[in-house]
Amino acid sequence: MSTILRVAAPGDGVADDGRHAPFAAPGDTLTDSFEVIPGPHHQVPPCRHFPQCGGCQLQHLDEESYAGFVTDRIASALDGQGLSAPIRPAIVSPPNTRRRATLHAERGVLGFTAEGSHRVVDMRECHILAPELFALVAPLRALFQKLGLKRRADVHLTLSDQGPDVLVSGFAPEGLAAAEALTSFCDRHKVARFCVDDGQGPEARWEPQPVTITLGGIPVALPPGSFLQATREGEDALVAAVREATAGARTVADLFAGLGTFALALPSKVYAAEGARDALMGLKAAAHARQLPVFTEHRDLYRRPLTVAELDRFDAIVIDPPRAGAREQAAALAACKTPRLAYVSCNPATFARDAKSMVEEGWRIDWVQPVGQFRWSTHVELAACLSR
Template sequence: MSVSEPIVRIAAKGDGITPSGRHVPLAAPGDVVLPDGSVEAGPHHATPPCRHFGKCGGCQLQHVDDVALASFVRDRVLYAARSQELEPEILGETHLSPPRSRRRASLHAQPLGAKVAIGFREAGSHRIVDLAECHVLRPELFALVAPLRRLLGHQRGRWSVDVELTLADQGVDCGIRGFAMEGLEATEAALAFAQDNGLARLTIDMGYGAQAVWEPQPLTVTLGRTPVALPPGAFLQATADGEAALVAAAREWLAGADPVADLFAGLGTFAFALDAPVSAFEAARDAHLACRAAAARGKLPVEAHHRDLFRNPLQSNELDRFAGVLLDPPRAGAREQAARIAESAVERVVYVSCNPASWAKDARTLADAGFRLAELRPVGQFRWSTHVELASLFVR
């Protein structure tokens, strides 16, 4: 390169991009790439707070300030809409979850010489970054890293363990998969680990599914104002802060809609927050049963239905009785269900998504049926990550 070039934006995987299309790792908008390839920091370049940044695959964007981070989240969502020739009538302000707010995470562990490495994997690798600090996890979750090292250090031979950590109402739910809890000594060590660290629940999966070995009282997570049983491995929004932003959008946009269909409802994140009778449809049996039991216990107007919406989407005639639909599918999107909504008489659809690409395709289906994209709100729930989310309102 014979001339200097500015970084004008951040690409989908976190690299900075120049006007000529050059990708520059760890460059922020406003940085300047000099002729020798070095980068001169600009006004939006930040000092990464974590010593593991650049190696750990948990974060890709700690080198940018909040202004650039919010712009990245907004642009990812807006580019997805425009890829399908859609333009929101209102583009809401980007919401960013704060540092140390992640209430659920998947960590990995394996022996590293004489000690145990536990943490996230390196980007594009199976190698584990042994965490000495973490600026995204809730402190209650990170506090378990050192005790987990000690517990897992008793294993012998070659092994690999996955750890699921979730912050519930009663404290931390810790699920360990691949831990050889065989014999009295290993069992006592696991129970001591749970008791000494005040765990709300410890589950062990030795290849036959998660089994609770410690749960002093039934575990719940409060959704809206309703405590709901939390089955092992059940989906939960990554941060309470991000959940609140998504729920606030749904409540605002579905105000006055009666009744509402909540599709891919999970435990009832949205169903228990809406001020209307809700029919909640979910394929995962444990989540469905937890939602149904919580609704019955609280005598709430939430009717839970066990239904796989990928294989058996609600048909247009079933949808016609609803004044509004809330849609929060997995990353694959909801192609067949979106097509049935397009054929129905439903007037208002709130679509929450963790994948702007699949959302955009479904949004195109709705737009072709006469829906307009009334509002779009970008959400950066996975702080410093290239993973973005959104809430959107479609009105016929």
């Protein structure tokens, strides 16, 4: 027999004899026949769909061990690059706070896909979605049946300032009966917007008033399907970390600025670069309406990263790249003279890779703040402060 010491990145438990076991928590006992005997950190999963549903992989971990997993993911990624840094206690979002999710619908079922499969698990309960979004699941299932959905469609749900925002891609019902059914559904269930996308781009079928999301206390136009931090609690944690890392800076560059999660929360002059034109226009209009010193540029930072000379103009830099990281931009960051950097990442591995290139050029990782927005999943986010 052996003892489970930790949970590896894919979610399986790792024992002290090197064996791996699925659905094991630190402190569990692993027998010679691979039976997992629950220990003090192994909880009863709250959802009936676990572990079939791919929305969660770690519901068997209690609060302490899940927070430890979030932190360990980052420590392991840094160690893999030969790096170390002070890692703060993880901030984990509570259950039922996810305000953004993509479900899948086909032939009378609606939910997340099964773990490691394309099969859709028909969602009858959920312990991660915000109640306002979960309340739409059963009505949407009935709506798709009424509209005759025959092939698979993706259903993007976002909780906006005005209520649930729905984008259905891969299905665009036509005709008067479909239009009446959609209108009745949206009116009855207080949907803020309902868009469909048959491959030509989102088309709004219902939007009684412009849909917004409040960032930094400012309403920003929310394009259909836009990126948004998964929970408000996670967003608050990341914003607080970025504000701390850039405190006192008079001028800040916000790279991969998106809708302005950080640009609109900073008390500085901000240059915001973003490749998605619709997101950038929303940020620009919101900043202009409040007369904030935010200067925007539509710029593909993969094809045209800021040069060293451009970066040297700022007192601090914020970067929040996609999961692939920012290898091209990191090379210029490593060589620039800007004294401080706030790096926000949804992938500890690519963060560690980019950070290594900077540390080799004289940067130091002052601290890392782990953030677990995707509760009970293996997906981990972070904000790090680097300085010269």
